Amino acid sequence: MRQGLVAAALAAVAVTGCSAPPAPTAPPAPSETPVATARDASAAADPAGPVLTFADARLAATADGLAPPAYPVRTNPDGTWLTKDAEDWTAGFLPAALWRVFERTQDPVWRDRAERWQAPLASETTHDDTDLGFKMFMTFAVDHQLTGDESAKQTALAAADTLAARFNPTVGLIRVWDDRDDAEKYQVNIDAMMNLELLYWAGQNGRPQYTDIANRHAQRTMTDLVRPDGSTSMFGGYDQRTGALQRTYTMQGFKDDSTWARGQAWAIYGFATAYRYTQDPRYLETAHRTADWFTGHLPPDRVPYWDFDVPQAPPEPRDTSAAAIASSALLELSQLDPARAAGDVDAARGMLTSLSSPEYLSRNTPFRSILIHGTQNLPEGQQDSGIMFGDYYFVEALNRWERQVGPSAQLG
Template sequence: MASRRTWIVLALIAATAVACSSPPAPQAARPEPAAQARDARAAAPQDGSVLAFADAQLAATADTLAPPAYPVRTNPDGTWLTKEADDWTAGFLPAALWRVYERTQDPVWRERAERWQAPLTSETSHDDTDLGFKMFMTFAVDHQLTGDEGAKQTALAAADTLAARFNPAVGMIRVWDDRDDQEKYQVNIDAMMNLELLYWAAQHGRPQYADIANRHADRTMRDLVRPDGSTSMFGGYDQRTGALQRTYTMQGFRDDSTWARGQAWAAYGFAMAYRYTQNPAYLDTAHRTADWFLGHLPPDRVPYWDFDVPQAPPEPRDTSAAAITASALLAMNELDADPATKNADVDGARGMLASLSTPAYLARGTPFRSILLHGTQNLPEGQADSGIMFGDYYFVEALNRWERQVGPSSQLATG
């Protein structure tokens, strides 16, 4: 396997030939977005940078839709498919709005974020493992950025609900409930992303939640991360004895394949766990899973939806997996001490962000309301080749990190 430092060379080559290996932009049935969306874009910064475009798309979405109609993924005509506040994806638009506020300190973005997160307040008691996605990146981040005490209490209430799903025999938080078989206890690699709510809560009056998060991360590391650094999506457990019964997939190609977004969740989740705990095993696992991801990418650095399908069209890509992993690598760059490792982190992120910033994957110039094109949410359920709100969130988060750590994101589009 090549080292991560070689990927920047491949990315620069791919930037000039991305059309040869990248999918064409989706064709929309309606050529023009809503008039209000055009107005919102016109009011956004016009400096031509990828972040300016991202901000314009988010402003258009936030100002033309109304909560609680939360954007999930794009329809074939480029408009957003929306869901109610109880959907696991509902937090990603307000989360993205908070990240723009974090970067700009513009009160207009704070007002947007608060307006879109307000209907999520009642979700604190929703017995759902994805509360970490939904409530940390909204209410806890709100508290981090503004000091709002009400947002803090809302996030803590959500952490209480999430922690109640922990089973000491298994040592993990249950992900999906199986009403037909109460002995089943299902946990996926995605659940690593919910642990930040518990780690944060442990720092704000719930110290016992750190042990729950650590035990979950430890068992995920043991059961769902394979020796070569690839990952399984799901583990099935006997909730009475805690025994691992099998590993399998629900959204990947087959039970022993490596689902691209699951691999991204692992790299991001273990990097986050290290930031809170300083446990070197977590950072090592973050690097191993990120290295595996980078080592199996196609030349243009954007993965197909599963690493074990034929790595060529007509298999769809998943831009969300690239955005998540790029953000994870930049998180590692903040955590690593060795200069060579830090350079490799940046180089790995650069290759993916540069490719995502090209016309092959960016929605600029199309009727699509998303920032990125060609995301795959759940191919077995027919959810493929669309813009995805959570892909947009992690792309914005990665670009924010890039600008803090490296330099202007406008340089990415030109390599």
């Protein structure tokens, strides 16, 4: 039903700034399709070529149809993008995705797009209460890595300075989302592992002291937020006067002792990244342990529900963004630990195959995202939509697949 050429799909969803799309038919909830069946469906769904061709076209339509600083966050019920300004923690994901396409294609058109969407984020270097790693590493630091641009490097380093200032040596962690004047309220989430690459990179680029901050944060997160069985808690609450852990809890998961799917994916990715920069075997072991827990609790089609402790069946919503993040992390792990590479690649293949199928790809729908059926924050009613960060990690994972394994067409 969702078959057809990329051009036909784009005609249905071209981003036009202010005109409304046709009233959509909501995509059906995905079924419990076994992976083998999903692979067959994916092959039939992509006659025009690799899924990356479709993904690139979707990103181009978004980048050229909207204008910064209106950053796409997630899709509205009619399939259009809900946008927010540069202060939002998600603002970096569109320019980050554009940089990844430039990395793969070396086409200057994509560099121009990335630079245009990245530019309004430059003022975010001193924004204290946000996820600067997401916003500034994957834009300005990656810009410097790909182009050698010195001003981009300095912007990323300025952001690292702000992030490092949030570190409390008594607690040994980087604070998130709280009032620094409240001595008994010091919150840290598993997501913050994704900020550490900005500090590790800065440690290699003139800020060596930031490597120690990143390591201290990773080590305490490993102790406090990763459970013995490899599952994770979303949040730890600390007394910043003593550094004592007071409780673990959730804000976006099902309950305080459940395992929120995207948080588990952040853990896999964050600890794999920490190992890449440090070669500390504790980080590799933790990345594998959290990955094994994630893949061992997936439903038959390999795309998780939003929390692993809710009933693993409809009408509970899926979270395609968690699958995309975990897929990219597993492909990273396959490069870091050759002894387990085959298993990590196979686990990534299962998830990417399902994500590339008609169940989860937005082809021939009015949705302007690449993926559908993502859950950003269910307690706040943000579920069953396309999500820009899900699209970013899907493109990153497909890039890694093509670089490390073979053409993404093989995912069909």
